[in-house]
Amino acid sequence: MNMKKRITEGIKNLCLSLVGFAVILLLWAFIVQYTDAGLLIPSPLGVAQRLIYVITHPIGKSYTLPMHLVISLRRVMTGYCLSIVAGVLLGVSMGRLEMIQAIFRPIFEIIRPIPGVAWIPMAIVWFGIGETAKVFIIFMGGFVNIVVNTFAGAQRVDEDLMNCARMLGANERQVFFRIVIPFCVPYIFSGLQVGLSTCWMAVLAAEMVAAKEGVGWIITAGQDIADMTQIFVGIIAIAVTGLALAAILRLAEQILCRWRVRGK
Amino acid sequence: MNEITSNKLVIECKDVSKAFFNREGDHPVVDNLSFSVYENEFVVLFGPGQCGKTTILNLITGLETVTTGRVTVNGEIVDGPSPKRGLVYQTTNLFMWYNVMKNVEFGPSVQGVPKKERRKRAQHYIDLVGLTGFEKTYPVKLSGGMQQRVGIARAYCNEPEIICMDEPFGHLDAQTRYLMEKEIERISGAEKRTVIFVTNNAEEAIYLADRIILLRNCPTSVKKEYCIDLPRPRDYTSAEFLALREEITNAMDKVI
Numbered sequence: 334m335n336m337k338k339r340i341t342e343g344i345k346n347l348c349l350s351l352v353g354f355a356v357i358l359l360l361w362a363f364i365v366q367y368t369d370a371g372l373l374i375p376s377p378l379g380v381a382q383r384l385i386y387v388i389t390h391p392i393g394k395s396y397t398l399p400m401h402l403v404i405s406l407r408r409v410m411t412g413y414c415l416s417i418v419a420g421v422l423l424g425v426s427m428g429r430l431e432m433i434q435a436i437f438r439p440i441f442e443i444i445r446p447i448p449g450v451a452w453i454p455m456a457i458v459w460f461g462i463g464e465t466a467k468v469f470i471i472f473m474g475g476f477v478n479i480v481v482n483t484f485a486g487a488q489r490v491d492e493d494l495m496n497c498a499r500m501l502g503a504n505e506r507q508v509f510f511r512i513v514i515p516f517c518v519p520y521i522f523s524g525l526q527v528g529l530s531t532c533w534m535a536v537l538a539a540e541m542v543a544a545k546e547g548v549g550w551i552i553t554a555g556q557d558i559a560d561m562t563q564i565f566v567g568i569i570a571i572a573v574t575g576l577a578l579a580a581i582l583r584l585a586e587q588i589l590c591r592w593r594v595r596g597k
Numbered sequence: 598m599n600e601i602t603s604n605k606l607v608i609e610c611k612d613v614s615k616a617f618f619n620r621e622g623d624h625p626v627v628d629n630l631s632f633s634v635y636e637n638e639f640v641v642l643f644g645p646g647q648c649g650k651t652t653i654l655n656l657i658t659g660l661e662t663v664t665t666g667r668v669t670v671n672g673e674i675v676d677g678p679s680p681k682r683g684l685v686y687q688t689t690n691l692f693m694w695y696n697v698m699k700n701v702e703f704g705p706s707v708q709g710v711p712k713k714e715r716r717k718r719a720q721h722y723i724d725l726v727g728l729t730g731f732e733k734t735y736p737v738k739l740s741g742g743m744q745q746r747v748g749i750a751r752a753y754c755n756e757p758e759i760i761c762m763d764e765p766f767g768h769l770d771a772q773t774r775y776l777m778e779k780e781i782e783r784i785s786g787a788e789k790r791t792v793i794f795v796t797n798n799a800e801e802a803i804y805l806a807d808r809i810i811l812l813r814n815c816p817t818s819v820k821k822e823y824c825i826d827l828p829r830p831r832d833y834t835s836a837e838f839l840a841l842r843e844e845i846t847n848a849m850d851k852v853i
Contacts, residue, residue: 491690493686493688493690494690494692496660496678497684497686497690498692498703498707499678500658500659500660500678500679500680500682500683500684501680501683501703501704501707501751501755502679502680502704502707502708502755503703503707504707507707511692511703511707512692515692515694515695516694518694591735592693592694592695592696592735592736592737593693593737594735594737595737595738
């Protein structure tokens with residue numbers, strides 16, 4: 334009964350969201366067809382055709398759309414993974430060790446409000462316009478969010494729960510790995526979610542400023558040659574990839590945090 | 598006074614005092630408390646709310662240290678938490694990221710007992726507390742009473758010298774509470790252990806105890822002891838039960 338209700342509810346929501354998409358597309362097609370805006374906005378059909386075309390044909394000189402995506406994703410993953418390692422380490426140690434917190438928290442609080450893209454000029458001066466600068470910008474984007482969330486989790490670990498583990502014979506290392514870390518996992522995941530979207534934004538910003546390839550570059554290159562269709566192709570590729578990355582992470586969270594799910 | 602089944606002294610609190618210090622000054626919680634618990638005895642610490650019962654348990658388990666006096670378990674002075682002393686908590690304090698099996702085998706697991714052996718041991722206690730079939734269930738999906746059963750199995754599975762229970766049924770609804778009292782009686786009958794059980798519920802105390810230690814109001818010490826020799830399982834409505842209940846309730850310090 335309940336299950337059946339949930340399924341019909343799901344179908345209903347899906348239909349409604351499809352209606353939303355259809356309305357936007359129709360409106361878009363209508364505006365392009367019947368107003369002067371058609372000079373500035375490509376038609377939805379044109380964008381769709383170009384999207385399919387660039388999957389096999391290069392944008393610019395050398396890379397097809399999937400290749401550009403792979404290049405961007407590789408940059409994001411490098412920076413993101415580094416920010417996970419550093420962010421979780423700093424977050425947990427700041428949350429559990431008062432001395433580490435006393436040393437790093439003030440520095441961190443200063444860095445925290447700086448958006449990832451604000452590091453672009455600095456990164457270019459420090460590392461040139463190569464890969465290192467881009468990875469650094471992405472790293473700074475993810476790092477802050479991951480530290481903030483991990484730190485919040487590590488601070489909240491219940492003292493009674495740790496004592497309970499100690500009374501059952503756990504040493505401090507076992508308390509850390511079996512109590513502190515699992516307790517922090519849901520907090521770390523909310524940091525990973527926010528961190529991933531900021532990293533994804535940071536790579537685009539970095540590529541728009543200094544790159545010869547990548548999805549960010551597709552947009553700026555489109556701007557340079559006044560090819561609106563190419564800009565739209567870039568934007569759509571960014572949106573779909575961002576969505577897919579978030580979905581993969583949510584799936585990982587569902588598996589790792591299934592102990593939190595109530596109900597039968 | 599009745600004969601105690603065994604004469605082996607297990608827990609001894611001798612002239613124990615405990616005070617907490619803060620800016621306003623000393624706050625004595627336990628004042629010159631002395632009592633003993635013998636092997637396989639089920640002793641209930643009974644006293645008014647906030648009188649310091651939990652503090653006494655913390656002193657016995659080693660989570661707190663005495664200000665003066667001495668607590669020994671099997672002749673050893675208590676100087677910190679140890680797997681030799683198990684505790685069942687008021688709030689269940691389960692490890693929510695572990696399923697029932699992994700919670701119950703936590704103690705043997707961190708102490709390096711081989712997997713096969715600890716699984717067997719854990720299964721025995723899971724069966725004992727009536728959770729057979731729930732081994733792979735996560736605590737979040739269990740009711741309050743079932744969670745408390747996991748807590749009890751976890752304490753037993755570590756095979757400690759003593760088991761302390763700190764108002765384990767305080768958060769349960771009345772019906773589940775009666776059921777769990779019956780269960781504890783069955784479990785402690787099946788697996789003889791030295792148990793200290795803390796409660797502020799006279800009925801629960803009389804139903805379960807071999808001996809009740811009545812505590813004064815804070816700062817607490819022993820006011821009186823009662824050996825309960827009613828045959829088990831006890832009947833809440835028998836004349837002797839009700840008479841004892843009235844006597845003990847009247848003897849308890851009144852707090853507003």
